[in-house]
Amino acid sequence: KAGVTQTPRYLIKTRGQQVTLSCSPISGHRSVSWYQQTPGQGLQFLFEYFSETQRNKGNFPGRFSGRQFSNSRSEMNVSTLELGDSALYLCASSFDPRGGKETQYFGPGTRLLVL
Amino acid sequence: KQEVTQIPAALSVPEGENLVLNCSFTDSAIYNLQWFRQDPGKGLTSLLLIQSSQREQTSGRLNASLDKSSGRSTLYIAASQPGDSATYLCAVRMDSSYKLIFGSGTRLLVRP
Numbered sequence: 001k002a003g004v005t006q007t008p009r010y011l012i013k014t015r016g017q018q019v020t021l022s023c024s025p026i027s028g029h030r031s032v033s034w035y036q037q038t039p040g041q042g043l044q045f046l047f048e049y050f051s052e053t054q055r056n057k058g059n060f061p062g063r064f065s066g067r068q069f070s071n072s073r074s075e076m077n078v079s080t081l082e083l084g085d086s087a088l089y090l091c092a093s094s095f096d097p098r099g100g101k102e103t104q105y106f107g108p109g110t111r112l113l114v115l
Numbered sequence: 116k117q118e119v120t121q122i123p124a125a126l127s128v129p130e131g132e133n134l135v136l137n138c139s140f141t142d143s144a145i146y147n148l149q150w151f152r153q154d155p156g157k158g159l160t161s162l163l164l165i166q167s168s169q170r171e172q173t174s175g176r177l178n179a180s181l182d183k184s185s186g187r188s189t190l191y192i193a194a195s196q197p198g199d200s201a202t203y204l205c206a207v208r209m210d211s212s213y214k215l216i217f218g219s220g221t222r223l224l225v226r227p
Binding site (some may be wrong): 004058 | 149151155157158159160161164206208212213214215216217218219220
């Protein structure tokens, strides 16, 4: 099976712009989670989607949003970019429809640089 | 609020040594705990997942233990190799959602 794929892998934007990142989960996986990784804050949970519904949300401003499509692919959007949004954005997928007993499989990430 | 701490932040050992990485958490009511490995600039690779009812899990040269009452987990790496060099992260789940709370990681260097 192919792993979790994320596109694009690298992105450079300027302050005030918006950006959309894409994540394709492992085939058959219905849960997709997003994380932000920065040197200062480490890995922080953004949100999780299951069957096109946001099931959980982290403590991030409303500029961060996401969605999931019927094929389980997910996108996250960041509007009005700030310098502090520069980070590695990681997506993870999992199969278990009944909850978090199984592991999550992470993609390689999208590295976003905001200038 | 759950806090996850990993000590030490960095570790350098010669090849062949057995080593222990530590993870502590403040709220013992966890759902499960997971250890990951991250290579520079890459995503995370799951190493071991321990459910709250389990005490340990083993995979090859890796053994992870969990002591919920004391809020601690350890990752034991036997006979370390240069290829083990990476950052090791522990993460806990507090419920059946997939929200993981991560520690800040231990950066491991295994010297040939």
